[in-house]
Amino acid sequence: MKTSYAENHKLLERAVEVVTTRTAQRRSTLAIFDLDGTLFDNRTRTMFILREISEKFDSRVPGLAAAFSSFRDLSEVDYSLDVTLRRLRVRNPAETAFIKQEWAKRFFSDEYQKYDMPLAGAKAYVERVHKAGATVIYLTGRDVGRMLVGTTEVLRLYGFPVGVAGTMTIVKKEFEQDDEIFKKEVSEYIDRLGEVAAVFENEPANSNILRARFPGAASFFVETQHRPGAPRLDAGIIRIKDFRPPRRPAARP
Ligand SMILES: [Mg+2]
Numbered sequence: 001m002k003t004s005y006a007e008n009h010k011l012l013e014r015a016v017e018v019v020t021t022r023t024a025q026r027r028s029t030l031a032i033f034d035l036d037g038t039l040f041d042n043r044t045r046t047m048f049i050l051r052e053i054s055e056k057f058d059s060r061v062p063g064l065a066a067a068f069s070s071f072r073d074l075s076e077v078d079y080s081l082d083v084t085l086r087r088l089r090v091r092n093p094a095e096t097a098f099i100k101q102e103w104a105k106r107f108f109s110d111e112y113q114k115y116d117m118p119l120a121g122a123k124a125y126v127e128r129v130h131k132a133g134a135t136v137i138y139l140t141g142r143d144v145g146r147m148l149v150g151t152t153e154v155l156r157l158y159g160f161p162v163g164v165a166g167t168m169t170i171v172k173k174e175f176e177q178d179d180e181i182f183k184k185e186v187s188e189y190i191d192r193l194g195e196v197a198a199v200f201e202n203e204p205a206n207s208n209i210l211r212a213r214f215p216g217a218a219s220f221f222v223e224t225q226h227r228p229g230a231p232r233l234d235a236g237i238i239r240i241k242d243f244r245p246p247r248r249p250a251a252r253p
Contacts, residue, residue: 023133028194037202063090110150121243
């Protein structure tokens with residue numbers, strides 16, 4: 001069946017209505033939002049970091065330094081840094097290894113998360129869900145030791161509800177923890193807190209896990225970037241492009 005994004009985006013509105021109704025009945029409702037690739041586009045973080053590496057270590061990374069003279073736009077940034085570097089025509093293995101090491105130091109750290117860009121409409125939508133009465137749960141594979149402070153900072157920077165009543169941020173204790181096992185375990189805990197009304201993910205594997213755990217929730221899959229070799233998305237999961245409300249038909253003159 002062909003995906004109708006306009007119809008799917010209407011279901012975003014429906015999810016807010018469900019939260020409003022249940023809150024009026026004094027029920028505890030929850031909405032789960034992943035961060036990377038769901039509420040935030042990480043490609044700007046990667047580009048900022050690559051640009052910094054190309055300037056700071058220009059003599060060690062001549063391929064990367066040269067790439068910026070022909071860099072076009074964010075569509076050149078892939079989920080995999082290897083693919084991105086190939087697209088930028090960085091071919092020297094020693095240079096690639098050096099860039100990857102410097103990139104990882106920065107990408108997985110508090111300081112660089114502010115270079116992520118929120119998806120269109122994300123902040124306004126999360127705010128609406130929160131105001132409707134749901135507890136907003138940011139459920140992310142980022143880790144507490146290196147990334148919790150930056151995560152909180154960037155949510156606050158863009159005006160997402162964070163740190164206040166009706167919000168919760170859940171990150172990994174250890175960076176090395178497997179993402180899927182982490183989300184599976186945490187979802188058992190979340191299940192005890194109340195009724196999950198909506199789930200938002202960009203990784204098909206996580207989306208399927210959360211769909212199975214919370215079959216009564218509206219499950220949204222955000223089509224951004226995800227790990228290569230991901231499983232097929234289970235039936236009933238709703239595909240969206242971003243969080244903008246459905247467009248109203250143009251008024252007739
Ligand atoms: Mg993600």
